[in-house]
Amino acid sequence: MEKKVSIKDIAKKLGVSAALVSYVLNNKEKEARVGLEMAERIRHTARELNYQPNLIARSLRSGRTKTIGLIVADISNPFFSNIARTIEDEASLNNYTVIFGSSDENAEKSQTLINTLIKRQVDGLIIAPAENTSPQLQVLSDRGFPYVLIDRYFNDLTANTVRINNYQASFKAVTHLYERGYRRIAMVAYKTKLPHMEDRKRGFLGALQKFGLPVMENGLMESSYENISSDVAGIMQTLLDNTENRPDSFLFATNSLAINGLKEINKRKLVVPKDLGIISFDETEAFDFFYCPLTYINQSTDRIGKEAVRILMQQLESKDKNKTEKMDTAQLVIDAQLVVQRSCGE
């Protein structure tokens, strides 16, 4: 491997000091009073040797890596990979790059990831936090480390957050089902204490109450994250194979739950929307792809990603300029859209 060319190599070749080269390549020739001719020669030589600045060295000096860390539950989940893509683009516009990691909804992995990224000196973090990670985040807050939460949040933690109005979204979904004539509405959610999921459940229950619908027996079921496939299979068995007491519609709290649930529905030859109305949270190609395109709650991953980066950049800027006072935390609640397709009837 060829030795990388450094500022010193340029300096040596021209018989000048490294400082001079640095000034020129950083366009500080004016302040540093570098001669016009010399500046030209330095630039020329830099191009000639294909000089690429060592950002590691620069980072060490400046204390800033121009890198942000992204922690999600699973980068292979389309919801998160879409957000990742937006974050990548937005970061790139600000001359930042992104290091990512998947927590698998596991608090321990989350802590490991946070530590790793901090050791790597990322300037800030964007995190879709897992359950029970509130203390980890509190430590970050206490240290004044910049981060933005996406998708999820904690009641006992004041932090920058970008998320949707989960309660309203669920409420809207149930309202839609109700208006389309469904009365026996069941919900399949994750078994977790994460508030965004609790909100979705509460929104569901709240809407049922508003319409005077009783909560069905097993009307609100919960799957684990780890065994989603078998858990949802069990849930659907409970709900669908009890023919005299079967729901007429489902609200799924995430795309993965919907996909697993619909597989079970298909297995039983139940037809959407005739036999069952369906609404799911999250967008994914698979929803449009269903024989009867799904009505879903669109979280606008684009918006979430953009806002998260914007807020993080603000925090980083304010940290640079203003060492003393801390910025206010931003709490951005995005209005989720119900995208009506055909899974609740026409």
Add this chain to the structure above:
Amino acid sequence: MEKKVSIKDIAKKLGVSAALVSYVLNNKEKEARVGLEMAERIRHTARELNYQPNLIARSLRSGRTKTIGLIVADISNPFFSNIARTIEDEASLNNYTVIFGSSDENAEKSQTLINTLIKRQVDGLIIAPAENTSPQLQVLSDRGFPYVLIDRYFNDLTANTVRINNYQASFKAVTHLYERGYRRIAMVAYKTKLPHMEDRKRGFLGALQKFGLPVMENGLMESSYENISSDVAGIMQTLLDNTENRPDSFLFATNSLAINGLKEINKRKLVVPKDLGIISFDETEAFDFFYCPLTYINQSTDRIGKEAVRILMQQLESKDKNKTEKMDTAQLVIDAQLVVQRSCGE
């Protein structure tokens, strides 16, 4: 923001030199003959102050960042995000982290990404190369910079590669369609000179020839990457709305092509597999989710990711040990599996 604690802080607190602290925290007390008691005190203080080593500083010294760069066409495409997840996990096992970027099949963006990642001193790259980027990669090779190509390759470039046997895969797909009685087989591919795509086309044509089937008029259509939605819509219009000369089956060269194509098929109320047999490259949740689960060519993103990291790690190791001779390049061709579901009849 609290000042980060460095090795010097620990040293100062104990009234010893920074070197001593470094030796202990790197478990080199034996070689450096550090006193047992002192080692204990250093370790204790490090824990007490919650010392986290600054990896940027370490990297500057060592010349190794323990970071790999990942360049794919689009991280939000499930094919790539699945690979990304595997790469993340494998890298993590080797104490590496991953920086990623999306090239959008654009050679210029690719060059920018490569430069950015190299400036950030990544130890190696894993790349799903875009069209016309062979010269960029040749430069890497000439400089002896370690990288591994995934999914795609170039005929004029000798490089480490992990990919499937595209020709065989296409051939197998057509054979399957033929055996199920389909005779008017069309293919929808990308308009690109990337050899992996050419291979898929050649495999398609080769199989037709073997079975003595003529290539239909418009039997091999190509979509651009940028306007895939409208392009595929046009293609499907050409093929499907010409009723007397309609194909009886389709081979889609990627998941995105299939998804766009099937939307058009659905619009026209054509039923799979009765009216049309379907096979697609790539796996995605959406395929299982179709009313008639798709038969597809499984590229095993897991295998690709794992092997790519393994090969890259080998290259990095050999570079460390053996500065002079270069390692042989590894060309790994994985056998793609045809996963038979129901889209070509039972």
Add this chain to the structure above:
DNA sequence: TGGATTTGCTTAATCGTTTGTGCTGATCAA
């Protein structure tokens, strides 16, 4: 002409870690 200013560059410190070398005092063998 002589002091002040400007021009054009160099020196050196710094970021945090690593690691080869060197120093001091204790222990040991003869």
Add this chain to the structure above:
DNA sequence: TTGATCAGCACAAACGATTAAGCAAATCCA
């Protein structure tokens, strides 16, 4: 008693870039 050995630590340079401070020569002004 003396020279060698060794334990236990400190010193200092290096990685590559940035930047405040300094210095000599050229130029300016009166």
